Amino acid sequence: MTTVPSGWHAATRDELADLPVAVAPRLLGGLLAVEVGGVSVTVRLTEVEAYHGRDTGDRPDPGSHARMGPTARNATMWGEPGHLYVYLSHGIHSCVNVVCGPVGVAGGVLLRAAEIVSGADAAEVRRPAARTARELARGPGRLGEAVGLRHPVHDGLDAVTGAERAGAVARLLLRDEPERDVAIGPRVGVAGVAGTAAFPWRFWIAGDPTVSSFRWGRGAAEAAAGAEAAPAGPSAPC
Numbered sequence: 001m002t003t004v005p006s007g008w009h010a011a012t013r014d015e016l017a018d019l020p021v022a023v024a025p026r027l028l029g030g031l032l033a034v035e036v037g038g039v040s041v042t043v044r045l046t047e048v049e050a051y052h053g054r055d056t057g058d059r060p061d062p063g064s065h066a067r068m069g070p071t072a073r074n075a076t077m078w079g080e081p082g083h084l085y086v087y088l089s090h091g092i093h094s095c096v097n098v099v100c101g102p103v104g105v106a107g108g109v110l111l112r113a114a115e116i117v118s119g120a121d122a123a124e125v126r127r128p129a130a131r132t133a134r135e136l137a138r139g140p141g142r143l144g145e146a147v148g149l150r151h152p153v154h155d156g157l158d159a160v161t162g163a164e165r166a167g168a169v170a171r172l173l174l175r176d177e178p179e180r181d182v183a184i185g186p187r188v189g190v191a192g193v194a195g196t197a198a199f200p201w202r203f204w205i206a207g208d209p210t211v212s213s214f215r216w217g218r219g220a221a222e223a224a225a226g227a228e229a230a231p232a233g234p235s236a237p238c
Helices: 020-027 120-126 140-147 220-229
Strands: 008-010 031-036 039-052 084-089 093-099 107-118 168-175 182-185 202-205
Touching: 020 039, 020 107, 020 168, 031 107, 031 140, 039 120, 039 140, 084 140, 093 140, 107 120, 107 140, 107 202, 120 140
Parallel strands: none
Antiparallel strands: 008 168, 031 039, 031 168, 039 107, 039 202, 084 093, 093 107, 182 202
């Protein structure tokens, strides 16, 4: 993408320097333009999830890769906002996150689903198992595959400046006016309490056909049921 379309603008570090849970809904309807090896694909973001690292925000996030502190795997999450944290899921799927928060405060927003708006031919070559256009980037692993980003070579790619890394360039564009039809709920497939309504940190464009189907993570349904069954505590004084 060589020009910024009307209604969007190039993301700035300041816009991404807030906590992930605050940044996440602002990414909806935004565009991620990626060029890998001269092949370009642009997607419109329709579903995202926020993740906080250790000491990020007002409570621990047990679902985050950075919950225990900095490691070689999650180092990108502790850096400048606007870089892409690309990690490997289940040993095969490269998933893409936008790093958020100030330097040294770990956080990221997982790009869970998107609509292909340009470069569909390239996405179809990369995603031959997709039966329909809506499935090309429906799910974080599929999204990463469709745009051509791979762990570990593209981890740390800067989507603010568009600097080249390992043959790839990415630019993040945000909507001038925030998306209005935003739905909120538990994150998909996250284990334990981190995958329940205690962490309503999944945001999506209501009614969009590319959005993932919800599924419980390991032990999350039981944690949710236990929370509902627990007796209510005494009311706090006014």
